[in-house]
Amino acid sequence: MNTAIITQNVPKVVWEELSQSFVVPTSDLIEVVHLLKDHAEFEMDYVSNVAGVDWLARKEKVKNADGTETEVEKPGYLEVVYHFYSMKRKHGPVALRCRTNRENPIVPSITPVFRGAEFQEREIYDLYGIQFSGHPDLRRILMWDEFKDFPMRKDYKEPDDYEWEPTPHDEVLEKAQTHYAKPNP
């Protein structure tokens, strides 16, 4: 399987060595997916796995030309990872990843092309809050409909639904103390 065809046809796609996958800009995702499905080299007819990943903003040290180091702020992003296989040709996988910002994340939905992504994209929307444009039925799937936050994000704070415990200690004690009655002034 000659995966170089993808980068030849869609020049904006970048091969990432560490994760062994193609980084696809959101604007080109549908084109690449159609290419994988229809090109005689791939004939990928089956999307196996769709997963979201959350990368927080982080500081990285970059070496300057004069040997000093400066800290560079790298912005965080959300990404969706796809694994494609071919049931016809029995080969694969080809992994794609599509990155989007954390504030207003929108990724085109591949459900109109691959029905197998329908529930998985709903799950990612539910847990990561990524909007899939073009998804026919984008609702929460695992959490209840009234739920507000996105629990799989790395900066998710669980609500303080404190339950009484007879011998609290460590962080439980800290949490418990905020619930104790204040002493009279």
Add this chain to the structure above:
Amino acid sequence: MSPLFSESVEPAAAEQPLYGPRSYQVMSGNDLGSQLLEISMGPQHPSTHGVFRMDVVLDGEEVVKLKPVFGYLHRNHEQIAEKASYLGSMPYTDRLDYFCSMTNNWAYAHAVEKLAGIEVPERAQYIRILMAELTRLVNHTCLIGFMVNDLGALGTPLIYAFREREKILDIFEAIAGSRMMCNYMRFGGVRVDLTPAMLKSITEVVDRYPYFLDEFETLLTANEILMTRCQGVGVLSKELAINSGITGPMLRASGVDYDIRKVDKYGIYDRFDFRVPLGDHGDVYDRYMVRVLEMRESVKILKQALKQFPQGGDFINPNVKLRNFRPKAGEAYGRIESPKGELGFYLVSTGGTMPYRYHVRAPSFINLTILEDMCIGQKVADVIVILGAVDIVLGEVDR
């Protein structure tokens, strides 16, 4: 056609694509002014196999719309695993699909081994094959028992199935210390070795299993009620099955030759001679038959594995660290053929002791995608059977 005629014809509705979810026009099919009835089946309904709910819209007895609703058992397994060490979530994978804990363990161990580049010794490979195929027997036997239980054959076939299952669970208990929550696989091998006595008891069960299958099939396969209730019900086309990412016996019942044991040859499956049964019609009866035939093939694999079972060797790779296990940064997607379909684990490591991302590609979750398509136009009583043949376990669907 006269111009008069063509004017009265309404413009054709926009053609819907073959693939992709479809919208269905919901209208009452008769002129009596009767209304559609929306009912909520589950989550406490005994034949939804757990806490699963279906919003069904009925026209008389016919289903016109069906939406699966789940999440009642959601505990964010993935986030819990991201806060535990790699080995720490091994026991928790048992609780995904609590019928097949051995294959869940294997799928997770397989993904981690891929991530960290761990070799598995030969003896451990054979032990894993034995455990996985025994699990397949347990799962398929019980599933058929549950399915015919849903059909109204209350008791007998299910109890027969459970009787056989118990024999295999006794083996699991002797080996792993627990009947269902085995927690048996480790990265690079298994937790404890098999003794000759255990091998003997496996051989006994395996040798007796074809006789049980004959008995089971005499009871069910040519049964007229089973045939009328299952044949032509819940038909799933080949194209839709592939496009919707259906895997496992469901896919093969629709006639697609795709078994990951054959395609990926993970473990040592290339050493065994077995066939992949395929269905013709893609209906519930095919799904039943494919599972029965698959059990016979599993027995074949087990017999070969017991024959080839190596005398000595390590049951776990001694170079794998149990504590402070840190795979290098990178990611891996490992998948195996679990009894329910393709069970995959997607792991991202940043070099720490905990996985940065841990995702479970659960087969029964994705196999539910086409539940509505299979049920439209069927009677409400058949919905139960169709759902039963999908083979879901809610621990895995909801995670």
